Amino acid sequence: xxxxxxxxxxxxxxxxxxxxxxxxxxxxxxxxxxxxxxxxxxxxxxxxxxxxxxxxxxxxxxxxxxxxxxxxxxxxxxxxxxxxxxxxxxxxxxxxxxxxxxxxxxxxxxxxxxxxxxxxxxxxxxxxxxxx
Amino acid sequence: xxxxxxxxxxxxxxxxxxxxxxxxxxxxxxxxxxxxxxxxxxxxxxxxxxxxxxxxxxxxxxxxxxxxxxxxxxxxxxxxxxxxxxxxxxxxxxxxxxxxxxxxxxxxxxxxxxxxxxxxxxxxxxxxxxxxxxxxxxxxxxxxxxxxxxxxxxxxxxxxxxxxxxxxx
Numbered sequence: 001x002x003x004x005x006x007x008x009x010x011x012x013x014x015x016x017x018x019x020x021x022x023x024x025x026x027x028x029x030x031x032x033x034x035x036x037x038x039x040x041x042x043x044x045x046x047x048x049x050x051x052x053x054x055x056x057x058x059x060x061x062x063x064x065x066x067x068x069x070x071x072x073x074x075x076x077x078x079x080x081x082x083x084x085x086x087x088x089x090x091x092x093x094x095x096x097x098x099x100x101x102x103x104x105x106x107x108x109x110x111x112x113x114x115x116x117x118x119x120x121x122x123x124x125x126x127x128x129x130x131x132x
Numbered sequence: 133x134x135x136x137x138x139x140x141x142x143x144x145x146x147x148x149x150x151x152x153x154x155x156x157x158x159x160x161x162x163x164x165x166x167x168x169x170x171x172x173x174x175x176x177x178x179x180x181x182x183x184x185x186x187x188x189x190x191x192x193x194x195x196x197x198x199x200x201x202x203x204x205x206x207x208x209x210x211x212x213x214x215x216x217x218x219x220x221x222x223x224x225x226x227x228x229x230x231x232x233x234x235x236x237x238x239x240x241x242x243x244x245x246x247x248x249x250x251x252x253x254x255x256x257x258x259x260x261x262x263x264x265x266x267x268x269x270x271x272x273x274x275x276x277x278x279x280x281x282x283x284x285x286x287x288x289x290x291x292x293x294x295x296x297x298x299x300x301x
């Protein structure tokens with residue numbers, strides 16, 4: 001009974017004004033050096049192609065970028081999420097080279113992106129199995 | 133019954149020289165509109181432009197510069213917002229600087245026409261103030277009188293009243 005009292009559950013009724021997206025860029029040729037500015041420019045040009053100058057006029061930020069893995073975390077207002085996501089999906093080339101964006105995770109909370117349940121490793125169980 | 137609902141944008145074409153209005157055709161306006169929507173709203177806008185019952189120039193009056201554009205009700209904002217970005221129209225190699233002044237957004241052609249008649253009547257009264265010579269004043273007064281008389285008489289002579297308006301403006 002004591003254990004159950006330790007368990008706390010948080011329910012957010014009013015979700016955040018932002019959405020955070022964890023995305024990765026897949027290029028045809030693996031070894032390419034892309035800076036963070038180029039990465040964001042690629043996304044902006046994609047949004048502009050699909051939604052034009054007026055449609056692309058919503059703010060979004062590249063919070064974190066890993067040039068080795070070509071992954072990044074985007075922060076966008078809820079109103080622009082659908083536009084950004086669809087533009088990422090339809091983006092198909094970078095400097096005449098086929099590319100694709102993979103959206104790994106989307107969440108209204110940045111903390112949720114720190115752990116991915118799909119890559120979860122059961123450390124304790126693995127140790128227990130080793131001992132036996 | 134299910135039907136496609138439309139919005140009708142009633143616009144005024146403003147040019148510096150009224151004589152250049154005769155160059156315009158509905159095809160020219162359509163092309164300019166398509167270019168503007170494409171630039172302002174990208175591929176998404178272009179797709180909405182080309183769907184069934186997308187955008188169509190329903191009516192263009194080369195004398196008064198009145199344009200009626202039909203578009204889907206759900207997406208009329210896309211066309212509406214790209215109207216200010218048209219700065220010139222091009223016909224047979226001739227560029228004419230102009231801008232669109234959207235004066236009414238209506239649900240049917242009927243309401244748009246009604247508004248246009250009312251609007252032109254108001255314009256006549258504004259013209260009276262700008263008149264320089266007495267002859268001009270007399271003409272405008274006569275025009276105002278004719279359309280106000282029709283208003284009192286009723287709806288039968290509505291058509292002739294409309295024509296009278298447009299010749300004067």
